[in-house]
Structures are given as C-alpha cells and as structure tokens.
Amino acid sequence: MKLDLLLRNADIITMDGRRPHATSLGIWQGRIVGLDEDVDGLEAAEVLDLAGATVTPGFIDAHCHTTWFGLSLGELDVSAARGLNQLYALLEAGIAADRSAGQETGPAPGPAGGWLLATGFSQQQHGGEFPDITVLDRITGDRPLFMRHNSGHMAVVNTAALRLANAEQASFPDPDGGVIVRDAGGRPTGLVQETAQQLIQQLILPYSSEAIEEALDRATGHYAAEGITSFTEAGIGGGWIGHSPEELAAYQRAASAGRLHARAQLMPVLDVLHPLGGQHPPDAPRAGLDLGITSGFGDDFLSLGPAKVFLDGSLLGETAAVSQDYCSHGHTDNTGNTGYFQAEPEELRGKIEAVYAAGWSIAAHAIGDRAVDLAIEIITSCAAKYGPRVVPNRIEHASMTRPEQLQRLAAAGIAVTPQASFFADGGDGMTASLGPERLGWAYRAASFLTAGVTLAGSSDRPVADGNVLRGMQAFVDRRTASGAVFGNPDERLSPVQALAAYTTGAAAATGTAHLKGSLSPGKLADFTVLSGSPLSAVSIADLNVLATAVGGTFTFQAPGTHSRAAGDSALATPSITTATNRS
Structure with missing residues (x-):
C-alpha cells in the first residue's frame, strides 16, 4: 500500500x-x-x-462560541481599555472611523444597520465600574449601542437601544430570567443581564447566512493556527446565544465551501426545540427538531451534540445560582444575593425532560453550586426514566462544586467543562466575589479526575482566551492576573493531565473517543x-x-x-x- x-x-x-x-x-x-x-x-x-x-x-475545544467569536473579529474591540475614560475614547474613535467610512449612524434594521456593536467589555478592567449611560448617550447620540460583556451573560446598551426595544420606561417589566438594571429612581443604567439581553438582540438578529459563513471562516482559520482540529459550538439557533434560526444550514454551507477549518459539533439551544407530533404516550411529551433528529446526527466533520440549556448566569456578574451569598467587594458581609435561575426549576425540569425523552443528550449550563445540584438532579432523573445517551450528558462550566457533588457527577456519568482560561482575567474578581471559605470549590480540575469525572478542556471563547497552549498552562499553574494561585492549589493538573483535557478528555465528553x-x-x-x-x-x-x-x-x-x-x-x-x- x-x-x-x-x-x-x-x-x-x-x-x-x-x-x-x-x-x-x-x-x-x-x-x-x-x-x-x-x-x-x-x-x-x-x-x-x-x-x-x-x-x-x-486539540479539541469542547465549549466555545465560534460564530460569536468570528463576528466579534469584525466588531469594535474594547478589551484593551483600562479605565472608563479609555473605554469612552475607543467608542468615540469607533464612531469617528465609521463616519469616515460612510457607515450609517442612525438606527436601521439588520445586524449592521446603524448599530454600534462592541465586544470585549469587562468591569474587571475598569476597577469594577460600569459605564455611565449619560456619557454613553453623549458619545453615541441616536445611534443604538450593544456592547457585550466578556461573560456573554450581560451587555451594556445606551438609551437609543432601550428606546428601540420600548424598554426605556421604569414601568417596563423585567423578563423571566433577566434584569434591566436600574438606579434608585428607576432609570435604566444601561446594563442588561441574562435574558434581558434578548430585548435588544432581537432588534439586531438574525445575521445572514453569508455573515455567519464569513465569521466561521475567520474563526476556524484562527483555530487552525492554534492547533485546534475540533470544537463544540455551545448554543446555536436561538435564545440570546444564537445568531440565526438557520445557523445549522450556515455551518453546512461553510463546510461544503471549504470555509470550516475544524470539525464541529453543534449544540442547539433548548429555545429552538419544539413539541413533536406522533403517537407518543400522553404522559411523555417530547420536544426536538423536525423529523426526530437528535444528538449524534451528522458525520465525522459536522454533527449535532447535546441540547444546550441555561440554568443560571455567571460568577463575574454574580448571577450564578449559589448556595451562599456573594461577598461584597471581597468582604464577608452578606449582600443578600445568591444569583438566580433562568426560569423556575419546575419549568426547566419539564422542558429538559421533554427534550431528553425525544432522544437528546443534555448540556446544562450550571455555574453556581445550587445550579449544579439542579442539573445533577434533572439529568439523573431523566436517565433513570429514559435510559443513557450515546453522546454524554454534560454540565457546562460546573464552576462551583461542593465536595459531595463530585461522586454524584461521577456516578451519573456526567462530563464537565471547567475553563482554566478564566483564571488569568477573572480569577481575582471571582476570588473577591466568593470569599475564602468556598474558594476551594471553584473551578476544580484534579479533584474531578480523582473522583472519576470526565474533564473536557475548553475555552468558552470569546468569553475568555481561547489559546489551548495557554489553557493547558493555566490548568498546570492556575495563576491569576495578580500572580496568585486561583482557588485550591491542589486542583492543579500535571502537564500530561492538562494535555489529556484537550485531547482524550474532550473526545470522551463529546462522545467521539472512538474517532479522535x-x-x-x-x-x-x-x-x-x-x-x-x-x-x-x-x-x-x-x-x-x-x-x-x-x-x-x-x-x-x-x-x-x-x-x-x-x-x-x-x-x-x-x-x-x-x-x-x-x-
């Protein structure tokens, strides 16, 4: 031969x-x-x-947002700003550059129609402060602004954007699972959290198939230069994380045209799965995609993974559902804030069970330990009732896990995807929010492996640095921006364990260990x-x-x-x- x-x-x-x-x-x-x-x-x-x-x-990145990353490469990047004055200056420069290029500055439909789209904002880069909406309005005028937070769980907008969404008035109600943050007088501050982002995003979406294909070409070309050969896109098709109801078709076209430079596993968000017809027992409602397509459909290059469901928010935004109050500025005084679920637990349970009953695996975004409890409970209950899945069930992030949760995860065969890439940029901020008593629960690694839990390497890009080599180094040293070791030093991995996270571990977590x-x-x-x-x-x-x-x-x-x-x-x-x- x-x-x-x-x-x-x-x-x-x-x-x-x-x-x-x-x-x-x-x-x-x-x-x-x-x-x-x-x-x-x-x-x-x-x-x-x-x-x-x-x-x-x-290398396999088991949890990232590739379309979002590719689109962000064409948006105004504010990640280099340190201090709000620098942030404001970047916004002003971006508007000036658009004017010089002849871009429309007033509101118009579509993803590029007059909107100022910015990416890379985090209050951690600005001493914990968020932009003043009055200053933003002065800079942007009538041009609507959508500036996504690094976590993806909140965004900064201006009054023009809120006005277009009819959400400017103090009487406008918060959506389920989200908050329009307001000052003491009821005036919006410009910060929209969790599902409240959809009020603004629905004015921008959907992106065209061509725009998504171009984004995938840019993003996966970048992946190739970093050694990434496979990735899991953690949420497509709808919700606040998707970009088009035709996102899967855009992936197919990109693959056919040679514009997808790595193998892709796609997670449709729970929002796009709908009740299915057919002769199912009335006590077992099922939800999914048409023709009964479920997790695992596709080929070696492009396939469907688990259904993605958001149970809670983020640690940096202090919206993740935790069992103890967040600390205020690193002190131990209670703030009365334990985060929140994206919907009522029973509502989430019903939707997840309907999807699982139809044959889907589940990837539950659960960051706080209270959300991890809910995820374990729902997934184990579904597995007991409907059987295991070929594509493993997963908990995305699993950022806060109490000691007794480790064996429950292992016994249930639930894979986890904690991101070591969060340590550098967010570790110091999370340390302040969590306080010393429970810091050892945060972003475990070695204890997952010791307990027998499948650990997948991932980045959550563009939420955090997506470079795999730096991610491996972060698993090994767990260093924050200040140089401190994040969380429990015993959670550090050996180099071979760090490499395994992005190879054998990620393959196992995505149900592809027989292939790669x-x-x-x-x-x-x-x-x-x-x-x-x-x-x-x-x-x-x-x-x-x-x-x-x-x-x-x-x-x-x-x-x-x-x-x-x-x-x-x-x-x-x-x-x-x-x-x-x-x-």
Whole structure:
C-alpha cells in the first residue's frame, strides 16, 4: 500500500496508553494506518520529516462560541481599555472611523444597520465600574449601542437601544430570567443581564447566512493556527446565544465551501426545540427538531451534540445560582444575593425532560453550586426514566462544586467543562466575589479526575482566551492576573493531565473517543505539530504551533513547515513562528 502522508523523525505523544510514544506515523484516506514499525517500508505520496518536533493529537475545544467569536473579529474591540475614560475614547474613535467610512449612524434594521456593536467589555478592567449611560448617550447620540460583556451573560446598551426595544420606561417589566438594571429612581443604567439581553438582540438578529459563513471562516482559520482540529459550538439557533434560526444550514454551507477549518459539533439551544407530533404516550411529551433528529446526527466533520440549556448566569456578574451569598467587594458581609435561575426549576425540569425523552443528550449550563445540584438532579432523573445517551450528558462550566457533588457527577456519568482560561482575567474578581471559605470549590480540575469525572478542556471563547497552549498552562499553574494561585492549589493538573483535557478528555465528553483524542490506528488523522513537548516544556504557553492537520490535510502550516514528495531529502528543522492570537 502507498500512504498519503508519512510523518517521520518526530516526538509523537499519542495519548494512547498502549503505545504512548512513537517517532513515525502513517496516514491513508484521512485515517491513521499505524506508527513506527507498522509503517516501516511503506511508500508515501508525501513525507514530512519533522526534525524532532512534537506531534500531539489535534486539540479539541469542547465549549466555545465560534460564530460569536468570528463576528466579534469584525466588531469594535474594547478589551484593551483600562479605565472608563479609555473605554469612552475607543467608542468615540469607533464612531469617528465609521463616519469616515460612510457607515450609517442612525438606527436601521439588520445586524449592521446603524448599530454600534462592541465586544470585549469587562468591569474587571475598569476597577469594577460600569459605564455611565449619560456619557454613553453623549458619545453615541441616536445611534443604538450593544456592547457585550466578556461573560456573554450581560451587555451594556445606551438609551437609543432601550428606546428601540420600548424598554426605556421604569414601568417596563423585567423578563423571566433577566434584569434591566436600574438606579434608585428607576432609570435604566444601561446594563442588561441574562435574558434581558434578548430585548435588544432581537432588534439586531438574525445575521445572514453569508455573515455567519464569513465569521466561521475567520474563526476556524484562527483555530487552525492554534492547533485546534475540533470544537463544540455551545448554543446555536436561538435564545440570546444564537445568531440565526438557520445557523445549522450556515455551518453546512461553510463546510461544503471549504470555509470550516475544524470539525464541529453543534449544540442547539433548548429555545429552538419544539413539541413533536406522533403517537407518543400522553404522559411523555417530547420536544426536538423536525423529523426526530437528535444528538449524534451528522458525520465525522459536522454533527449535532447535546441540547444546550441555561440554568443560571455567571460568577463575574454574580448571577450564578449559589448556595451562599456573594461577598461584597471581597468582604464577608452578606449582600443578600445568591444569583438566580433562568426560569423556575419546575419549568426547566419539564422542558429538559421533554427534550431528553425525544432522544437528546443534555448540556446544562450550571455555574453556581445550587445550579449544579439542579442539573445533577434533572439529568439523573431523566436517565433513570429514559435510559443513557450515546453522546454524554454534560454540565457546562460546573464552576462551583461542593465536595459531595463530585461522586454524584461521577456516578451519573456526567462530563464537565471547567475553563482554566478564566483564571488569568477573572480569577481575582471571582476570588473577591466568593470569599475564602468556598474558594476551594471553584473551578476544580484534579479533584474531578480523582473522583472519576470526565474533564473536557475548553475555552468558552470569546468569553475568555481561547489559546489551548495557554489553557493547558493555566490548568498546570492556575495563576491569576495578580500572580496568585486561583482557588485550591491542589486542583492543579500535571502537564500530561492538562494535555489529556484537550485531547482524550474532550473526545470522551463529546462522545467521539472512538474517532479522535489519541493517535491510534484507525482513528481520524487529526494532529498538531508543536515546537516542543508540552510534557517537558518550562512553559507550555511559550510553545509554538508549527502545523495543524484535520483528516491528514493541513489546515495550517507555519512558514518553512511543509511536506515533500516521497524520495526528496529530509526537511530542515521547521521554522518557528508564533501564531497570532486575538483573544
């Protein structure tokens, strides 16, 4: 047989316990044929001599927001501002630039119609302060503003946006699961939390299919430069996290046109699943997508994952449902705030059970420990009644978990996706909100593994830094912006455990361990080439991605890193270039 591609002279970390290390790897028709002696003597159409560079399984980001990230690359980025004056200056400059380009400055329909769309805001970058709506109104005038918070769980808007939504008056009621934050006189402050964002977003949405396809092209091209070969899009189709009711179709078109540069698993939000007809027992209402499509539908490149449901909010916004009051500015005095659920628990339970009964797996966004309780209870009840699922049930983030919840998660087979990428930007703020007594419950890692819980590496990008190498480093050192170790130091992972989170762990959590996550014969030929080994590097974050391949086809190659036809001399050591990273 003649291989399509042969990697040789490499430091291959397979993440397969049966053969943890190799120096050569053969690929044919997008799959791994064998390693070392398996491929000795076989010819190959192309040979890549890696001159000792390290090869790992392709990185998997098990929870991110790719359409949002791709769109944000074309929006006004305010993440560099430090202090509200700098923020205001960036907004003014953005408006001035639009005027120079001839962009309309008044309200108009559609995602670009006169709106000022900004991304990257966090009060943590401004001493805990939020913008003054009076100043925002002076800067923007009649042009509506939507500036999404880094967490995605709140946004800053101006009076023009509130007026378009008819939500400017003090008498306007808060929607279920959301808050229009107001001052003592009932005047909106410009901050809209959780589902209240939809009041504004419904004026902007839906994005066109072409806009989404362009966003996916931009975003996944960025992923390829960072070694990412697969990702899970955590919410499409509706709610405040989706961008179009045709988002799946946009993904399909992007894939067909070669504009999707990594494998995608998509989570439809619970909002878009609807009651199904058919001869079902009256005591078992079912909800899903037409034709009975459920989790797992699709192919190796594009498929449907669990249904995404939001149970609570965020820690930074202090809207996550916790069992003890948040601390005020790091002190232990009670604030009377324990966050809130996105809907009444019984309502959430009924909707989730209807979806589970139809065959869907569940991915429950649960950040506070009170929300984790609810998620475990609902998922275990559904599994007992309707059976297990091939695509695992998950708790997204699982940010606050009490000790007794660990074994309950393991016994239920529920995977978790805590984001180490939150430590750098949000760790100090979360430390202040949580206080010392329960800080050890926050963003566990090692204790999940010890308890036997499947741990998936993920970023929540663009909420946080999506660079996998920096994410691995964060799992290892847990450092915040101040240099402190976030939470319990015993939660730090070893380098091999950190690599496993983004490979074998993420594959298991997405129900694809039989296809990827390790470099084993028969599996998909998804791999990442690095300038050094993450298992021995002084700093994993300082390694460079030299190449990325999906199904044996390169989606990214740094300059100087290329294959040659069989028979040519070996390559020189690949040049090392740092992939640009926006987040």
